[in-house]
Amino acid sequence: MLIAILSGFLFSFFMVFVGKYMKGKLAFLSALIPLGLFIYFLQFAGRISNGEIISQTYAWVPSLGIDFGLTLDGLSLIFCLMITGIGFLVFAYTAAYLKGHHYLDRFYGYLGIFMAAMLGVVLSDNVISLFTFWELTSISSFFLIGFNNNEEASRKSAVLALAITGMGGLLLFAGVVILGNVVGTYSISEMLSSKEFIANSPQYTLIVALIFGAAFTKSAQFPFHFWLPGAMKAPTPVSTYLHSATMVKAGVYLLMRFTPILGSTEFWNSTLIIVGSITMLYAAIHTLFRTDLKGILAYSTISALGILVFLIGLGTEAALLAACVFILVHALYKATLFLITGIIDHETGTRDVTVLSGLRKVLFPVAIAGFLAAISNAGIPPSFGFLGKDLIYEATLHFGNSAILLTVLAIITNILLLYAGFLAGIKPFTGKLPHTFSKVHLPSFLMWTPPLILAILGILIGVFPSIIQGSLIQPAVNALGETGSAVELKLWHGFNTILALSATTIGIGLLFYFFIKPSVKIEAAIKKLEYLSPKTMIEGFGIAFGHFSKIWTTFFQNGFLRHYVSTIILFLVLVMGYTLINNTNYVLNFSSLTQLTIYEVITVIIMIGGILYTVFSKSRLAAVAAMGVVGLTISLIFVYYSAPDLAMTQFAIDTLTVILFVLVLYRLPKYLKLSNYKSRIKDGILSITFGTLITILALEVLNEPQNSEISEFYAANAYLLAKGKNVVNVILVDFRGIDTFMEITVLTIAAIGVFGLLKLRLTTKDRAIVKDKNKI
Amino acid sequence: MKSIILKTASNYLLPLLLLFSLFILLRGHYLPGGGFVGGLIASIAFVLHAFANGLQTTKHLLRIHPGFLMPIGLSVAFLAGISPMFLSGLPFMTGIWFPEPISVVGMIGSALFFDIGVYLVVIGISLTIIFTITESK
Numbered sequence: 017m018l019i020a021i022l023s024g025f026l027f028s029f030f031m032v033f034v035g036k037y038m039k040g041k042l043a044f045l046s047a048l049i050p051l052g053l054f055i056y057f058l059q060f061a062g063r064i065s066n067g068e069i070i071s072q073t074y075a076w077v078p079s080l081g082i083d084f085g086l087t088l089d090g091l092s093l094i095f096c097l098m099i100t101g102i103g104f105l106v107f108a109y110t111a112a113y114l115k116g117h118h119y120l121d122r123f124y125g126y127l128g129i130f131m132a133a134m135l136g137v138v139l140s141d142n143v144i145s146l147f148t149f150w151e152l153t154s155i156s157s158f159f160l161i162g163f164n165n166n167e168e169a170s171r172k173s174a175v176l177a178l179a180i181t182g183m184g185g186l187l188l189f190a191g192v193v194i195l196g197n198v199v200g201t202y203s204i205s206e207m208l209s210s211k212e213f214i215a216n217s218p219q220y221t222l223i224v225a226l227i228f229g230a231a232f233t234k235s236a237q238f239p240f241h242f243w244l245p246g247a248m249k250a251p252t253p254v255s256t257y258l259h260s261a262t263m264v265k266a267g268v269y270l271l272m273r274f275t276p277i278l279g280s281t282e283f284w285n286s287t288l289i290i291v292g293s294i295t296m297l298y299a300a301i302h303t304l305f306r307t308d309l310k311g312i313l314a315y316s317t318i319s320a321l322g323i324l325v326f327l328i329g330l331g332t333e334a335a336l337l338a339a340c341v342f343i344l345v346h347a348l349y350k351a352t353l354f355l356i357t358g359i360i361d362h363e364t365g366t367r368d369v370t371v372l373s374g375l376r377k378v379l380f381p382v383a384i385a386g387f388l389a390a391i392s393n394a395g396i397p398p399s400f401g402f403l404g405k406d407l408i409y410e411a412t413l414h415f416g417n418s419a420i421l422l423t424v425l426a427i428i429t430n431i432l433l434l435y436a437g438f439l440a441g442i443k444p445f446t447g448k449l450p451h452t453f454s455k456v457h458l459p460s461f462l463m464w465t466p467p468l469i470l471a472i473l474g475i476l477i478g479v480f481p482s483i484i485q486g487s488l489i490q491p492a493v494n495a496l497g498e499t500g501s502a503v504e505l506k507l508w509h510g511f512n513t514i515l516a517l518s519a520t521t522i523g524i525g526l527l528f529y530f531f532i533k534p535s536v537k538i539e540a541a542i543k544k545l546e547y548l549s550p551k552t553m554i555e556g557f558g559i560a561f562g563h564f565s566k567i568w569t570t571f572f573q574n575g576f577l578r579h580y581v582s583t584i585i586l587f588l589v590l591v592m593g594y595t596l597i598n599n600t601n602y603v604l605n606f607s608s609l610t611q612l613t614i615y616e617v618i619t620v621i622i623m624i625g626g627i628l629y630t631v632f633s634k635s636r637l638a639a640v641a642a643m644g645v646v647g648l649t650i651s652l653i654f655v656y657y658s659a660p661d662l663a664m665t666q667f668a669i670d671t672l673t674v675i676l677f678v679l680v681l682y683r684l685p686k687y688l689k690l691s692n693y694k695s696r697i698k699d700g701i702l703s704i705t706f707g708t709l710i711t712i713l714a715l716e717v718l719n720e721p722q723n724s725e726i727s728e729f730y731a732a733n734a735y736l737l738a739k740g741k742n743v744v745n746v747i748l749v750d751f752r753g754i755d756t757f758m759e760i761t762v763l764t765i766a767a768i769g770v771f772g773l774l775k776l777r778l779t780t781k782d783r784a785i786v787k788d789k790n791k792i
Numbered sequence: 793m794k795s796i797i798l799k800t801a802s803n804y805l806l807p808l809l810l811l812f813s814l815f816i817l818l819r820g821h822y823l824p825g826g827g828f829v830g831g832l833i834a835s836i837a838f839v840l841h842a843f844a845n846g847l848q849t850t851k852h853l854l855r856i857h858p859g860f861l862m863p864i865g866l867s868v869a870f871l872a873g874i875s876p877m878f879l880s881g882l883p884f885m886t887g888i889w890f891p892e893p894i895s896v897v898g899m900i901g902s903a904l905f906f907d908i909g910v911y912l913v914v915i916g917i918s919l920t921i922i923f924t925i926t927e928s929k
Contacts (some may be wrong), residue, residue: 661829664824669832676921676925684929738887738903749821749826749906753885754885757870757906759912764862764863770920770925775924
């Protein structure tokens with residue numbers, strides 16, 4: 017399975033080198049990768065349906081208990097098949113949709129990364145690796161939304177989507193780390209046995225809130241839904257694949273995955289029901305006000321995601337079964353609708369639903385796909401959608417006290433979704449063909465077969481639900497912790513309440529479709545309310561935050577080195593002074609100090625002389641030289657107190673520092689004016705306070721009981737383990753060698769920085785070139 | 793600086809100081825010293841030479857730009873770190889040693905090569921910074 021995940025990344029990697037040969041007629045070959053993966057995952061279906069769970073573990077960071085664990089159970093399998101199956105069709109579709117595009121190879125590269133990351137999310141058993149892949153899906157989605165990066169709107173939507181989903185990623189990270197600490201393991205399969213323990217821990221609410229934050233942002237739940245309509249700026253294959261069929265379902269997957277671990281509590285269920293129902297209604301109502309096909313589909317996707325969250329919130333066995341089925345139903349019909357929207361856009365150049373009509377005469381196979389998808393979306397028998405909707409009503413009807421309210425909510429949502437589906441799948445094909453579209457012709461079969469396949473599957477599974485009943489749905493429901501009764505999917509249940517509800521939904525939905533006509537006027541009307549929307553508020557917050565950070569930065573980063581130094585010291589004085597005042601007992605034990613020697617006295621006198629000269633000198637170079645004297649006397653003191661290594665290093669460093677100072681200051685003019693008395697006194701007070709604090713700190717260290725375990729270990733083992741007698745050096749090159757390695761790396765970066773700043777400055781000629789480029 | 797005494801002296805001092813820095817580098821494992829101090833001393837030797845004879849002469853003497861010493865030194869240190877993984881299958885940065893010391897140098901092991909890497913990086917860094925600042929206008 018590791019190879020299965022890696023193959024997507026490897027594909028993207030090779031695209032960098034061979035991409036330019038894959039842009040032309042060979043582009044469709046890319047689709048072989050998801051196809052191969054689809055077949056690979058399909059062969060597990062038999063084993064999974066027998067109740068087997070396939071897992072593999074690779075050591076990753078064993079010292080932290082983080083393994084690269086992969087688990088394939090029923091839930092993962094449904095997602096894997098969706099990712100690779102729809103992936104295959106989208107890869108093939110893209111070859112025709114973006115035919116001849118200059119950056120087609122790049123597009124495939126991002127898609128490959130996304131597919132691999134998404135497989136990683138649904139296969140990870142370890143929450144840390146799940147988080148890693150989760151972030152990778154956000155990042156690949158960012159690149160795909162902003163694919164047309166010469167359009168400002170694309171770039172803006174990409175940043176917005178990354179900001180929202182990236183924030184969710186951080187919440188997820190915090191959530192899983194706390195969860196891992198509470199349980200003591202990062203493995204999801206090991207967490208399953210500690211459900212009670214987690215539910216009783218004081219951090220339970222926090223963990224669930226953080227994981228909800230991640231799922232709601234990723235799956236576009238209210239009030240974080242607004243990034244998804246913006247994400248529709250991406251090319252249509254991306255909208256199909258990421259923003260309706262797979263990536264946005266990652267949040268739903270997360271909730272399902274954690275249902276057996278965190279679920280069935282008051283907080284879990286009621287939050288999900290409330291958020292899910294607000295989202296499904298809010299977004300479904302929004303579809304009434306859209307005229308752009310992709311906009312309609314975006315809001316109906318959000319609404320469908322709301323239904324899924326709502327079902328997970330109900331949490332009963334019937335509801336979870338409905339969720340598992342509805343994921344598939346939705347993926348099949350929504351991907352179809354997106355793909356046909358892509359074809360319409362590609363061939364007619366518009367997605368405006370008020371203009372499009374009669375296209376069945378020129379795009380017949382596409383019209384069939386649209387019609388089939390629309391009836392599956394509407395839940396008209398014998399489609400798979402009918403089955404899905406029945407299960408939803410069954411779940412809400414048997415939900416205790418609030419059954420009627422929840423059922424009504426579900427019915428309203430479904431009526432509006434039916435309207436949206438008909439608008440996207442049927443409206444463009446019916447009626448009279450306008451003259452402007454008479455020259456429209458059917459695109460390459462690579463484009464029209466994928467939606468047709470998906471649409472026919474949507475009907476086929478409806479007629480023969482047994483295809484997926486035992487192999488996919490049953491194991492998935494089991495993976496959610498429901499091991500009770502056997503799942504049975506049937507198209508015909510006889511005449512009962514549910515059938516009546518279905519009929520009502522379809523009837524009212526059709527009335528809506530025939531009587532409400534989408535118009536630009538209504539769309540304009542809803543725009544007036546936009547200042548109230550969460551999107552405007554969060555964008556406003558973003559702008560305010562930007563202003564704040566600008567003020568904050570200009571206050572501290574004012575460009576005066578002396579201000580930086582005094583700010584840093586002032587901060588240290590405040591923090592250190594506060595601690596010292598609170599915790600110091602000011603006992604000075606003179607007997608613990610050694611006797612002064614004459615050498616020390618002389619050295620200190622020289623040092624004080626050096627300091628006074630530095631402070632009162634009128635010449636820069638003299639001050640620097642005097643500072644060198646201070647440095648050298650300090651290294652002398654190191655010698656007295658038997659720290660020869662330190663003394664040598666201090667000596668060499670001081671020499672080089674003086675040289676550097678001289679080199680720099682030599683070029684500056686003489687002091688033009690000395691700083692005035694006021695600021696000198698201010699600086700003096702600051703430095704004297706700081707010095708005093710350091711002295712108190714040093715004396716205070718003497719009072720602390722010494723903890724010499726570590727130094728004793730080093731001293732005892734330097735020769736035994738590292739064959740060295742100089743402990744300082746052994747620590748540097750052996751015990752703490754990795755630290756040293758990092759340090760020399762950082763120093764190298766600093767040196768390259770100095771070199772770059774001083775040597776690679778633009779010449780006048782370069783500047784002219786840059787100016788020209790900016791003009792273009 | 794045009795001082796004939798300094799100029800003559802620096803020509804003799806450069807090899808002496810370099811030898812001294814090598815001495816400090818090699819004795820580091822047993823007595824005060826090591827790659828960091830050794831590298832600083834070596835760079836001081838070159839800086840002194842540059843002060844007396846002019847930067848161009850020193851650069852000519854060095855043949856390569858001192859900046860190249862940084863990646864070389866980093867690679868040496870890194871190779872010393874991963875050598876135990878390939879030679880004995882031990883974790884990264886484990887010290888491995890030849891059983892017997894050889895004359896003049898003493899014990900030879902991965903830690904010594906790591907220190908040599910540090911030595912080269914430190915020379916590279918100090919000389920790059922100082923030479924760059926000297927040349928800037």
